Amino acid sequence: MRRRPFALAVLATTALAVSACAPQESAGDSSASGSGSCAPADLATVAEDTLTVATDEPAYEPWVVDDDPTSGEGYESAVAYAVAEQLGYSEDQVEWTRVPFNSAISPGDKPFDFDINQFTINPDREQAVDFSSPYYTATQAVITIGGSAAEGATSLADLADLRLGAQVATTSLTVLTDVIDPSTDPVVFNTNDDAKLALQNGQVDAIVVDLPTAFYITSAELDDGVIVGQVADSGESGDQFGLLLAKDSPLTDCVSQAVDALEADGTLADLQQQWLSEAADAPVLN
Amino acid sequence: MTVGAPGMPAPSQLELDRRAFRARRSRRSTLVALGSTVVFAVVAYLVVTRSPGWPRVQTTFFSLSNARDAFPDILRGLWLNVQVLLVGGVCVVVLGLGIAILRTLRGPALAPLRLLATGYVDLFRGMPLIITLYLVGFGLPALRLQGLPTSPFVLGTLAIVLTYSAYVAEVFRAGIESVHPSQRAAARSLGLTHRQTMRIVVLPQAVRNVTPALLNDFVALQKDVGLISVLGAVDAVRSAQIAVGQTFNFTPYVVAGLLFVLLAVPSARIADGVAARARRRQQSGSVL
Numbered sequence: 001m002r003r004r005p006f007a008l009a010v011l012a013t014t015a016l017a018v019s020a021c022a023p024q025e026s027a028g029d030s031s032a033s034g035s036g037s038c039a040p041a042d043l044a045t046v047a048e049d050t051l052t053v054a055t056d057e058p059a060y061e062p063w064v065v066d067d068d069p070t071s072g073e074g075y076e077s078a079v080a081y082a083v084a085e086q087l088g089y090s091e092d093q094v095e096w097t098r099v100p101f102n103s104a105i106s107p108g109d110k111p112f113d114f115d116i117n118q119f120t121i122n123p124d125r126e127q128a129v130d131f132s133s134p135y136y137t138a139t140q141a142v143i144t145i146g147g148s149a150a151e152g153a154t155s156l157a158d159l160a161d162l163r164l165g166a167q168v169a170t171t172s173l174t175v176l177t178d179v180i181d182p183s184t185d186p187v188v189f190n191t192n193d194d195a196k197l198a199l200q201n202g203q204v205d206a207i208v209v210d211l212p213t214a215f216y217i218t219s220a221e222l223d224d225g226v227i228v229g230q231v232a233d234s235g236e237s238g239d240q241f242g243l244l245l246a247k248d249s250p251l252t253d254c255v256s257q258a259v260d261a262l263e264a265d266g267t268l269a270d271l272q273q274q275w276l277s278e279a280a281d282a283p284v285l286n
Numbered sequence: 287m288t289v290g291a292p293g294m295p296a297p298s299q300l301e302l303d304r305r306a307f308r309a310r311r312s313r314r315s316t317l318v319a320l321g322s323t324v325v326f327a328v329v330a331y332l333v334v335t336r337s338p339g340w341p342r343v344q345t346t347f348f349s350l351s352n353a354r355d356a357f358p359d360i361l362r363g364l365w366l367n368v369q370v371l372l373v374g375g376v377c378v379v380v381l382g383l384g385i386a387i388l389r390t391l392r393g394p395a396l397a398p399l400r401l402l403a404t405g406y407v408d409l410f411r412g413m414p415l416i417i418t419l420y421l422v423g424f425g426l427p428a429l430r431l432q433g434l435p436t437s438p439f440v441l442g443t444l445a446i447v448l449t450y451s452a453y454v455a456e457v458f459r460a461g462i463e464s465v466h467p468s469q470r471a472a473a474r475s476l477g478l479t480h481r482q483t484m485r486i487v488v489l490p491q492a493v494r495n496v497t498p499a500l501l502n503d504f505v506a507l508q509k510d511v512g513l514i515s516v517l518g519a520v521d522a523v524r525s526a527q528i529a530v531g532q533t534f535n536f537t538p539y540v541v542a543g544l545l546f547v548l549l550a551v552p553s554a555r556i557a558d559g560v561a562a563r564a565r566r567r568q569q570s571g572s573v574l
Contacts, residue, residue: 105534107342128346128534165518169531187438187518188528194424198518201427203436247342 038254040088045113045251051089053080054112057098060192062216062275063118069096075212075275076116079135082267083114083243086258101169104244105129114243114255118210120171121242130252131242133259135268138239140175140231141214141282142206145199146224150206153228156180156285162205163187165195171239172208175231180208196221210239212276229285349537356529356538363525364545370443370511370521375504377447382454387484389455390462403455410452415510419445423517442514450507457499461492494564501557505550512546522546 046052055076058067065073072081072091084094097112104115105128114132121131142159144150153159159180165187166173176186187204189195195207196217209217211230218225243259245252262268297305334340388403410418422445427436435441465488473483515524522545526538 102530105530106536107346108339122532124533124535168524168527173528174532185520188515188520188524189518190516194516194518197424197428201424201436202430203424203427203438203518 038087038257040093043087043113043251043254046111047095050093050095051084051087052095052097052112053084054097054099054104054110054115055117056100056104059117060213060216061220062212070094073275075136075271076118078271078275079262079268080116082262082271083255083258086261087254107247110246113249113251114245116243118241119244121240129247130245130249132245132252132256133263134240134242135259135262136241136272136276138171138210138212138241140172140208140239141211142180142208142228142231142285143199143214143218143222144206144226144228145222146226148199148202148205150228151226153206154283154285156231159206159228159285163203164206164208165189165198165204166208167192167195170210172210175239176208179231192217211282214282215276227282229283232284232286345535347536347540349535352529352533352535352537353541356526356541359525359529360522360538360542360545363520363522364542364549366439366519366521367508367511367546368549370439370446370514371508374443374446374450374511375507377443378450378454378507379500381447381451383458385451385455386458386462389459392480407452407455410448411456413449415446415449415513416516418449419513419516421445422448423514438514438517438519442511442517442519446507446511446514450503450510453503454500457496457503458492460499461496462488464495465491497564498557498561501553501560505553505557508550508553509546512542 040049040051053069055064055069059069059074059076060067061074063074063076065071065077069077069080072078081091081094084091099110099112099115101117104110104112104117104119105125107128116135118138119125119131121134125131142150142153142164150159150162150164153162156179160182161184162182163184164176164180164182166176166189168188168190173186173188176182187198189198192207192209192213195204195209198204199207200222206228208231214227214230218227243255245255259268337343385403385406388399389407391400419442423438423441426434426441426444469487469491470483473487474480478486512521512523515521515527520528522542526542529538530536
């Protein structure tokens, strides 16, 4: 008999403790939702008067030079600053944060206003997150090193019997499995760094990456890198990179308008010219 | 002690009261336990389902259609895990036992072997499995030696065997040292050599003593085989990751997780059964 009040107290405390962590009303985000104006004062950003931009760690060239997005060097870093400027933020008002892939795509509050990290837009993903208008359309390319079995391949059929690899959760992998459709299972790496290592080790004959990355890897990172060619049919909708925002973010429309404006006035084309190598001289694989 | 057992006097009124009291108490505690469980379950359910983010969590982690789409690939990946588990499991036991025996060798001339085995255990038990995987999986092929395997399956299994045999060697060694010295002394006094003593007297008892611990390590191994995906092998975890990358929906991870749980359940029951059998055998003829 004497124990009962204690037991009840324990139960009540537990129930309280459990319920205490639940009913939190996320403040702020429900109020202003795309009410027309895109001026910094009207945007419901994560931090007031600051545009918080996320990318992965490390960020790779040619998208971000030297893993330092604050420099504005590299295509994505430059695009982020251009979008910020278009929205009316000064360079000092842009704050960078590092967010790994899985947290960028997980549900819940995001610690960034938008994430720029070669996210390919596709309808499945749009169920989970918002995308801006595309800021780049990439094709996929097959790269290898001199002396490998893939060197000299001139068609997708030449590649089909080789061991091919790609990074997980990328359009490169989708193109590898759906378009190239190799006879042996593709080797799927955590990062392009692992894929490069495996390529140098001879564990795979060739890897699939997007074309700008292909130019960078073969010219700057591999001693004897060779671009076998670009894949003509990179998926039905192409591979369009969009800025990633939280699902139903109030900023999506404004950010998309900014990207559209940059596309229209030729800024994006200029930045591509400046930071991404020309695609013209990579042979097309059919 | 049932009522009216032959040759026993009928229980007194006091004893009957006592029994009734005990029965009441036990009914009552069952009801309280039931009640508190129900209250806790309802509170937990309400807290989770009425939280503001629940609809998003539900569609992101528990989407039936995503689960259905990803399931065949994940299942195919799981088969790879099972293969690594079976091949790796056998190698781990053999290698682990060998190292344990090396570590328990006596005699000054055998010091180098003992040192080697001790060094091996220190190195691979201390090194995080994921780093062993990277070093073996990407480092060995970098030597570009003829005939060295480059398949992530072989290299991944090798790395897992290296790490787990170090753990299992320690389990075996604990088993060997748990056999009372008098057993060894008795065997030697009967004229058995060191090798015979080990094989006939010590090891059978040692292995029996540590079987539950070994099965526990086996269950741990079942999950860790999922780590070979970092080398590029498309196992259950990697298949789930590919599906997550395409859809940004995390349900495939939940599916893969549940499949691993299903894989672990039989091993857990086998471990329970083995432990129960050992208890029965040790207590045969007496009840404690």
